[in-house]
Amino acid sequence: MTMINNTSINKDDSSLVMAHMWVAFVSLFVGGLMGLLQTLVRSGTLTLPFGIGYYQILTVHGVILALVLTTFFIIGFQFSLMSKTVGMSNKQRDSAWFGFWIMLFGTVTTAVTILLGKASVLYTFYAPLKAYPTFYIGLALVVVGSWIGCFTNFRQLYVWKKKHKGEKSPLLAFMVVINMLLWFIATLGVAATVLIQFIPWSLGMVDTINVLVSRTLFWYFGHPLVYFWLLPAYMAWYAIIPKIIGGKIFSDSLARLSFVLFLMFSIPVGFHHQLTEPGIDPVWKFIQVVLTFMVIIPSLLTAFSMFATFEITGRKKGYTGLFGWIKGLPWKDVRFFAPMVGMIAFIPAGTGGIINASNQMNQVVHNTIWVTGHFHLTVGTTVILTFFGISYWLIPALTGRKLTAKINTLGLIQTIVWAFGMSIMSGSMHIAGLLGAPRRSSYSTYGGTEQASEWIGYQIGQAIGGSILFIGIILMVYIFINMVFLAPKGHEEFPLAEVSDDAEPTPMFLENWKLWIGITVALILFAYTIPFIDIIQHSPPGSPGFDMLIR
Amino acid sequence: MHLHKYEKLWLIFGVSSLIVFLTVLGIGAFYKGMHPPSHLATIDPQNVEAHEAFKEENLGLRQLDEDKYIVSVIASAFNYNLGKDEDGASVNNIRIPVGSTVVFQVTTTDVVHGFQLAGTNVNMMVEPGYISSLETEFNKPGTYTLLCNEYCGTGHHYMAATVEVYQP
Numbered sequence: 001m002t003m004i005n006n007t008s009i010n011k012d013d014s015s016l017v018m019a020h021m022w023v024a025f026v027s028l029f030v031g032g033l034m035g036l037l038q039t040l041v042r043s044g045t046l047t048l049p050f051g052i053g054y055y056q057i058l059t060v061h062g063v064i065l066a067l068v069l070t071t072f073f074i075i076g077f078q079f080s081l082m083s084k085t086v087g088m089s090n091k092q093r094d095s096a097w098f099g100f101w102i103m104l105f106g107t108v109t110t111a112v113t114i115l116l117g118k119a120s121v122l123y124t125f126y127a128p129l130k131a132y133p134t135f136y137i138g139l140a141l142v143v144v145g146s147w148i149g150c151f152t153n154f155r156q157l158y159v160w161k162k163k164h165k166g167e168k169s170p171l172l173a174f175m176v177v178i179n180m181l182l183w184f185i186a187t188l189g190v191a192a193t194v195l196i197q198f199i200p201w202s203l204g205m206v207d208t209i210n211v212l213v214s215r216t217l218f219w220y221f222g223h224p225l226v227y228f229w230l231l232p233a234y235m236a237w238y239a240i241i242p243k244i245i246g247g248k249i250f251s252d253s254l255a256r257l258s259f260v261l262f263l264m265f266s267i268p269v270g271f272h273h274q275l276t277e278p279g280i281d282p283v284w285k286f287i288q289v290v291l292t293f294m295v296i297i298p299s300l301l302t303a304f305s306m307f308a309t310f311e312i313t314g315r316k317k318g319y320t321g322l323f324g325w326i327k328g329l330p331w332k333d334v335r336f337f338a339p340m341v342g343m344i345a346f347i348p349a350g351t352g353g354i355i356n357a358s359n360q361m362n363q364v365v366h367n368t369i370w371v372t373g374h375f376h377l378t379v380g381t382t383v384i385l386t387f388f389g390i391s392y393w394l395i396p397a398l399t400g401r402k403l404t405a406k407i408n409t410l411g412l413i414q415t416i417v418w419a420f421g422m423s424i425m426s427g428s429m430h431i432a433g434l435l436g437a438p439r440r441s442s443y444s445t446y447g448g449t450e451q452a453s454e455w456i457g458y459q460i461g462q463a464i465g466g467s468i469l470f471i472g473i474i475l476m477v478y479i480f481i482n483m484v485f486l487a488p489k490g491h492e493e494f495p496l497a498e499v500s501d502d503a504e505p506t507p508m509f510l511e512n513w514k515l516w517i518g519i520t521v522a523l524i525l526f527a528y529t530i531p532f533i534d535i536i537q538h539s540p541p542g543s544p545g546f547d548m549l550i551r
Numbered sequence: 552m553h554l555h556k557y558e559k560l561w562l563i564f565g566v567s568s569l570i571v572f573l574t575v576l577g578i579g580a581f582y583k584g585m586h587p588p589s590h591l592a593t594i595d596p597q598n599v600e601a602h603e604a605f606k607e608e609n610l611g612l613r614q615l616d617e618d619k620y621i622v623s624v625i626a627s628a629f630n631y632n633l634g635k636d637e638d639g640a641s642v643n644n645i646r647i648p649v650g651s652t653v654v655f656q657v658t659t660t661d662v663v664h665g666f667q668l669a670g671t672n673v674n675m676m677v678e679p680g681y682i683s684s685l686e687t688e689f690n691k692p693g694t695y696t697l698l699c700n701e702y703c704g705t706g707h708h709y710m711a712a713t714v715e716v717y718q719p
Contacts, residue, residue, distance in 0.1 A: 126663050126702075127663075129663075279678065285586075362587055363588070438699070447713065
């Protein structure tokens with residue numbers, strides 16, 4: 001009954017995933033080009049033609065990379081994992097396609113609004129700057145489309161569990177469901193502010209908006225958003241890379257435990273993005289800072305598991321000595337090398353994150369370009385290099401082609417180009433930020449102060465780094481096109497790792513969904529109920545919209 | 552659930568460092584009173600002049616005591632209103648003697664702005680409906696750039712002034 005084909009998952013599912021990948025890679029190119037233009041403008045060497053605004057391209061850059069590229073890649077990748085581990089029925093595939101088209105329609109609606117210059121409000125769209133209503137409506141559709149993806153994934157695991165009573169769910173399916181639960185709970189906040197506050201206000205149905213409420217709802221979503229980006233990278237680290245390096249998963253239960261902890265501690269923490277804001281009680285800010293730091297525990301678990309896998313695998317291959325096992329890792333295999341460089345970048349990236357969230361210390365770096373440098377290491381290096389690392393086997397596995405030795409080498413070069421360009425760009429951003437240079441600002445001499453003149457050199461550094469990164473993007477887009485159209489036909493492995501024989505059996509309580517969701521909701525209610533009521537009770541008069549300031 | 556012996560050591564070390572770290576932050580915040588700026592006072596954003604601090608004549612620098620000053624600022628796109636000088640021109644530079652304690656109180660009449668004095672710890676969000684406030688001590692002479700670090704519209708990057716800390 002099986003049709004002969006080279007794809008690693010069935011053809012219909014492959015088409016679904018590839019549709020998501022197309023949107024992701026087109027976004028990578030467009031968003032990357034905008035990033036390049038920004039660094040050139042900021043260095044003082046370029047003026048944008050045709051009346052295009054700096055803040056317009058900054059809005060495109062943020063929306064298309066942080067919201068569109070990530071969401072489409074992640075949902076597509078997760079569908080491939082679900083298809084591989086628990087399968088996908090025709091009905092489920094239809095609903096997945098339905099979600100995809102809604103997200104795409106929303107994306108196009110928002111993109112057109114930005115390109116017409118009516119929504120230069122950046123991807124955080126802080127009120128009371130007011131965009132044209134279709135900007136918010138488009139974003140709402142992206143979220144709604146992604147919810148269809150969520151419920152499709154939930155349904156897939158549910159159906160599998162019913163057929164496999166008493167068995168633990170496949171590790172990757174468990175991880176996908178955790179990430180989608182996290183996404184669903186988090187997006188309730190942004191959906192609430194967009195549907196209840198922004199859309200009626202931008203349509204003129206109400207005159208004013210409650211600014212602090214909208215910001216609080218946004219950041220209730222904004223922090224778990226970054227974990228929604230990170231967890232798919234962790235899926236690859238935990239359950240795919242061990243296979244690529246010829247090893248096994250160190251411990252199934254620790255992997256699940258760390259995902260559960262991420263679910264619990266990534267949401268009740270949004271105030272650490274609002275530390276320098278008026279109107280929020282500093283005691284609650286501190287409580288959320290403490291909760292923020294709880295994610296360090298699953299991060300430590302992950303670091304340990306990864307390096308344990310690396311060391312055990314290296315030693316099994318016969319490499320000895322304290323660090324000799326490092327030689328046993330396949331450094332010339334881009335499927336390992338790219339995510340590994342991403343992992344190494346997570347050391348400075350995570351350290352910077354700890355600094356940012358450190359309560360009063362946030363004042364030193366808040367809204368300086370240090371923060372931009374920080375998230376270009378986290379999402380722009382750790383996450384994206386892991387996503388590239390996934391693409392090198394996923395795309396050929398979906399298109400029924402092979403990752404050739406040539407493309408493997410080009411991928412190694414791409415990774416090095418990326419790491420080099422990012423070190424220069426992010427490094428310059430970190431230093432300039434410590435000297436006080438602000439983020440989200442076009443080229444300015446600030447009235448000719450000496451301080452501002454010191455920043456220019458670092459802004460030129462950012463342009464150099466940004467240009468190198470753009471070369472990296474061109475390479476990656478070429479690699480994508482090669483893997484879709486040009487590479488020879490063949491069978492590319494979909495690498496799923498097995499759990500080590502030495503690992504202890506996984507206790508069943510790790511699949512007690514009611515318990516984990518219950519604790520997550522309880523923590524959110526604890527962290528937000530009192531301060532949120534406080535914010536509403538002590539609200540100042542609302543703000544009318546300001547749409548002329550962005551034209 | 553089983554944990555490897557080294558993993559236990561690793562986690563004990565990590566979690567203990569975390570506890571020490573958070574304790575230090577907590578002591579800084581609650582015992583030393585170094586909270587991040589979290590002023591709770593509200594104001595009508597469309598009528599800020601009704602508030603004593605933001606009346607035309609009270610804007611800019613005022614001396615309260617021998618070495619204590621207050622600076623009241625109205626932020627709006629794309630300008631910080633620091634009051635007027637004797638000739639009636641807008642003030643764009645504030646001069647403060649070194650060693651002074653200064654309270655900044657800032658509000659906005661339109662959108663969200665930032666209030667950052669580059670090279671110092673003066674850095675806070677300014678949001679419509681709220682008064683942002685923080686106190687600082689200037690111990691190092693020099694010219695500091697006051698700038699808006701939250702996007703507020705097309706002219707956002709032109710929103711700037713200077714604070715000059717001088718040796719009297």
